Amino acid sequence: MIVRLRSILARVFSYRMAALVRKEFGQIRRDRRLQISLVLPPVLQLTLFGFALSANVTNIRLAVVDDSHSPESRELISTMTQSRAFRLAGSYLSASQLGDAVSRGDADAGLVIPYDYARDLVRHRPATVQLLLNATNANTATISRGYALGVLQTYNAALLQQGIHVQAVPVGSSDPSLGGQVDLQPAFLFNPGLVDSWFIVTGVLGLLLILNSSLVSSAAMVREREAGTIEQLLMSPASTTEIILAKIAPLFFLLSLMMLVAIGVIRFIFHVPFHGGVLPLFLGGLLCILSGISLGTVIATFSRSAQQAQLTSFFVNPPLSSLSGALNPVEAMPHWLQPLTVFNPVHHFATIVRSSMLKGSGFADIWPNFLALFLFTFVLVALSVWRFRKQLS
């Protein structure tokens, strides 16, 4: 056993192996495009995605129809537009003009205050205002509805304090059995400032590691085949294992450097905190790179040229990236697609990164994700070695 192990180790660190590794490094050094794709994507994609993808809802353009023309109605309008969520986009004379403005896209929301608004309030009757929301974007609409109702709640509390009470007959079968009110006190853990980019960049890191690794490795693997030098490699005394190892090792090393750059961008440009240890992050990242390289190798074995390899990756990447939960929560996907995320290494890595960086979870919490990621990596590496050997022989 030991003798066998020693012979394997001797082979790994042999002179031949070193020469092959040096050859690969030399080829990478001369390939400008490969070098660019090692440095540019981590910086460019992380910063672009992190800055441009923000679900934040601010400055909703609010168009107003004020039929009441009273101090009370003007106060309501100024309360609405004082918040950071809404800004006044114009006043209209009739509700139909306002409707036109919303469908033209001049305003995102509309507030219609009826002519009897002030009178109702003075007479202690509840007043109803109409709030129109452009719900084309369901997420923005849900959040802006929450904002509007929140502003109104504060406004109501202020009115009640001023002594404006209203009497209303309760409608329906309400059950007034309890005296006190429930007072919900929400606390936002792990990201109290609700920074959107923390979620995006931690997800993009996983996408980047797998997709870029597969892109770079498929380009490197297909090159020998395209140039027809693969026969020369086979004629050399190097064994297939040595050829494969020598191909993977330099890529693995360079992509690990890329990962460090990416993590640096996440840490120093986006200020994502490191609450947990860095070990889960690095370990998961290395597994991701390895599975990305294997994926690229498999793609390369199915293609005859660099262009074909790239085209093939168009079929692999969209499902890999969209069914990962890297850019959105898994719960937002249709039910029939949700189970598929279990088979996605990006999903597991994104969970590992977010848990360990933002939540400070340790291995005890995220070992299932590690196990899954490890299994995928193992299967992919085995598959790629098998495909590559088959191609060589």
Added chain:
Amino acid sequence: MRRILAQARKELTQIVRDWRTLALALVLPVVMLVLLSAGLSLTVNELPIAVQDLDGSLASNTFIDAFRASLSLHVVAWPVDGEPEAALSANKARAVLIIPPHFGRDLARGIAAPVQLLVDASDANTAKLISGDASQVVSAFNRQHARSAQTAPVQAAVRLWFNPGLSSNKFYGPGIFVLGISMFPPLLAALAMAKESEQKTILQVYVSSISAHEFLLGKVLAFMAVALGEVVVMSALLFTYFGLSFAGDPTPLIVATVLYTFCVASFGTLVGARVPSQAAALQAVALGGFLLVFLLSGLIFPIQNIPAAIRWISNIVWGRYYIEIVRDALLQGGGWPAVWYKVLFIAIIGAVFYLLAWRGMRKMQVNA
């Protein structure tokens, strides 16, 4: 005209011959439409929320039942002696609701009973949705059960226009439709054009009697046909799976679609003429077509959220105008008054691409 058609026919024959490009042109857009709309949606259902009931009274059970009835939240069991934060760090729940002891007693006595909600904010957007949903559940509970509840003086009647069901598919479907059209036809066009210079067949074109404009128009026409084929396939999906229909006047969309296919086909030809190798052209289109249209066109998130330093770029992103036209035609129904200048912008950008491609062709001869 005959020469243009012949050139277009030659291109189409070349596409049909390679299964990879054919699948890329017709199958992949459909797959992408289904997958990406799932992968981008932010409207969540059944978010797991753990409840730690330290009171165990009738009142607390009634309170939890209010959460059980919510569509957007899904109550999962969590032991009373478990650390609440552990449910979040182990990814078992998105939020934990903690009902303190004496909850029922406080309510019966008429004192305000505090309840804590710990929200996992590592996903900021979902956190906002959870806390919004939870506070709506609580205020509904208060209205129904609390004796001392006061009717709010001002009430809002909220109406959601254009998408009352708040279906995110109706928002992302049109966007991804545009993304598909902005990506695959120019990809094929760039490959075909780069192939001419890679394999030096461009020289044959120069010695033939065909003029530069005829050659280019033939190419553009062929890839416009491909793009229109994609439009047909994908809009079939939009009208069935996504449940969309025309909200108003369809003519702006039809005119814009023809102009947009011209625009993207010219973009692909332009890249192919400028970048001599197929692999590099592929990457250039993927970067230009995908990154620009995906990130800077308002496809996922509103454009006004993009930092001002790069927001101006979105003004020249052709996909942005088309996305707005498609959403207008299928959801808002603003018609020509709302979108006429956007149609014009697409035409202008397309013309610029075509002229640049034409200038690029003159250089191809020198390089070949």
